[in-house]
Each structure stands twice: as structure tokens, then as C-alpha cells.
Amino acid sequence: MGLCFSRKSVKKKPSKRISNGQSTVAGSSNRWSRIRSSRKEKFEDSILHERALAAAIVFQQQHHQQQNGGGGSLPFDRSASLRYPTGNSRKQQALPRSSSSRARSLTDPLLQPHQLANKDETLDDLETNHFVLVHGGGFGAWCWYKTIALLEEGGFRVTAIDLTGSGIHSFDTNSITSLSQYVKPLTDFLEKLADGEKVILVGHDFGGACISYAMELFPFKVSKAVFIAAAMLTSGQSTLDMFSQKADSNDLMRQAQIFRYVNGNDHPPTAIELNKSLLRDLLFNHSPAKDVALASVSMRPIPFLPVLEKLSLSDMNYGSVRRFYIETPEDNAIPIALQESMINSSPPERVFCLKGADHSPFFSKPQALHKLFLEISKIPST
Numbered sequence: 613m614g615l616c617f618s619r620k621s622v623k624k625k626p627s628k629r630i631s632n633g634q635s636t637v638a639g640s641s642n643r644w645s646r647i648r649s650s651r652k653e654k655f656e657d658s659i660l661h662e663r664a665l666a667a668a669i670v671f672q673q674q675h676h677q678q679q680n681g682g683g684g685s686l687p688f689d690r691s692a693s694l695r696y697p698t699g700n701s702r703k704q705q706a707l708p709r710s711s712s713s714r715a716r717s718l719t720d721p722l723l724q725p726h727q728l729a730n731k732d733e734t735l736d737d738l739e740t741n742h743f744v745l746v747h748g749g750g751f752g753a754w755c756w757y758k759t760i761a762l763l764e765e766g767g768f769r770v771t772a773i774d775l776t777g778s779g780i781h782s783f784d785t786n787s788i789t790s791l792s793q794y795v796k797p798l799t800d801f802l803e804k805l806a807d808g809e810k811v812i813l814v815g816h817d818f819g820g821a822c823i824s825y826a827m828e829l830f831p832f833k834v835s836k837a838v839f840i841a842a843a844m845l846t847s848g849q850s851t852l853d854m855f856s857q858k859a860d861s862n863d864l865m866r867q868a869q870i871f872r873y874v875n876g877n878d879h880p881p882t883a884i885e886l887n888k889s890l891l892r893d894l895l896f897n898h899s900p901a902k903d904v905a906l907a908s909v910s911m912r913p914i915p916f917l918p919v920l921e922k923l924s925l926s927d928m929n930y931g932s933v934r935r936f937y938i939e940t941p942e943d944n945a946i947p948i949a950l951q952e953s954m955i956n957s958s959p960p961e962r963v964f965c966l967k968g969a970d971h972s973p974f975f976s977k978p979q980a981l982h983k984l985f986l987e988i989s990k991i992p993s994t
Contacts (some may be wrong), residue, residue, distance in 0.1 A: 740810045740835045742769040748817020749914035752779020758978035786874040786882035788915035795822045802830045810835040815842045821851045831929040841940040844954045847925040883913035899975035935960035940969040
């Protein structure tokens, strides 16, 4: 993939762009390889589906505990949840295969759980092996289930956060009045990290503004920041400011938005909901049907006031964290032109293009996204 730019050179040169379009499976013309790959793809999809069910069980248990006086929501840390056993046992091979499994494209190549050769040695060489995943507006920790499974199989630690009023976090979205309140589960988590411990912080969609806010507060706890089709803002800019740049050209987004006015129509909106009938076209135009179904019953309203809030970002804090951007060219929610505009306004260290990805690559291109996570994790300090 080539050498990365130093932070010093970023100010003078545009970000380096890397496409996954060249990534193909060696010997793909061989018929036996195709048959064997197809079997592995189906098996991998079935395991990911099993993990989704396990994750749903964990979420339901936590939600039940909250409703019965169990306290506030905790970050969803898969290291403490159910795992499917690894190995090649007959029982494992007997797993039922999902009838809705899609054909995997060459831009989403199948990766084996042990893709990291000499796994222990490789992970020991990394500055951190801990990924913290931050969802976008309306989503929750549940959306990362494929990414969690793949990263954990590679030996990484993974924590997926439910922001306030998202996922299973028991709080009324309409009552959220600030970005700090919305991001509190993330900032609480980072604050409690041990001295010297760092994480790779990943933000999707509105989660980009959320991780930026956290980077300003805890720059020494973030090794790298990865923005996936995300709001990567400059200081003094709000997420609404950024989205407004291309609002006129995004009719689908305007049609899908439903504003809620809990405080009355003479006050600002309190939340934004998305029309469920337009979810597939807006967010999941290349995603499997079963993931669209999961999202349709799991998504919650987006708090409006945090979207309106302008960020205060400094070069000393936010600017000291290494940033990487993953573009999603088939994105109907944050069009590629808007992604390019944000990248040009505040160039990250490197830019990756995830060909064929819609707005939700953790669903539409989970293997290719995972490959980029592995590559970013291994980029050495400059």
C-alpha cells in the first residue's frame, strides 16, 4: 500500500488515496478455488449470523436489567459476551447456512480468522490492539456485530459504545440537549482507561463528530482515529453546517427525514427520525436484506441539538491525533462529493476508498472494511 505521509507533510500535500479495487484473491480463475471460496463464504456468513443472534441476546439481557433497576447502560464489550467456538469440529460444520447469504464480491474478499500471520508477535508490535467503535446517528453498538466478530477472531480487543439515547441506552432521545451529553458514554469510557493505555477510535456518520469531540478531550488516549463515511469537521463547524453544503442535491435525505417537536412547533426540533420505507435506499443500498431488517427494528431517533452544536477543536489536542478516512463511493446519505469536501478542508494522514460500499460498509463490505482496519492498525508511528 506504500508508505504513509508524516503529519508534517500533510499540511503541504493532499492525502494519499488508496483503493481496495485491486484486492483480488490469488488464482481466482481456478474453478476449484472458486468453489472452495464459495463454501468458506457461506460458512463465514453463517457464523456472523450466529454472532448477531448472540449479540441480540446480550442486548436484551442488558435492557431487561436496566428496566428492573440495573443501572445505566454500559459499553457493549464483546470480550465479555458469548463467543462461538473456533476450530474445525464437525458440530461447527453442521451449522445451518443462511438462505439469504449474498454472493461476496471481489471488493469484499473473504479473510480467514488467522489472516494475521504470527498473530501474537504481530499484535505485540502494535501501539494498541484495542478498537473502540462509535456508531452514527440513529444506529447503536449493534451495527458493528460483523466487525466485532472479525476483529476478535484476529486477537484484537473491541469495545462498541452505545451513545446516550442510542441502541439499548435507556434515555429519551428528545431530552438530549448537548453534544457532551450525547457523547458521555464515550468520554466516560476514555476517562476510565488506565494511564498510558491507548485505543484506535472509529467513528461512522455523525460518530465522526463524536470522536472528534473525544479526541479534543483525550488526545493522549487515542492512537489513531478512523472516520468511515463520517462527519470530519473543522473547528467552529457543526454537523448540520457540513450536511447543509450538499443538502440541495440530496433529495433522498430530505424525503427520509421526519422532524420531531416534543417541546412544540414554536421551538427547535428535538429529534430526527428516518422514514423506515426509505432506509434501504438511503443507508443500505448494497447491504444484505437481513442486516436491513436488523436496522429497521433497532434504529432510534437522532438527537437534533447535538447535530446543531459547533465543535471547538485545537491543533494541540485534536490536531495531534493521527486521522484516517475511509470513503464510501456508493453512499446515498453522505455523497462522495461531500466526503471529498471534508477531506480537502482538513486532510487526514491517508484516505482509503472502499469500492462498492454504501453508507453502511460494516454491513455491505465487512471483510474489506476489516482488511483496512488491520492495515491501519499496523501503520507505524511516524
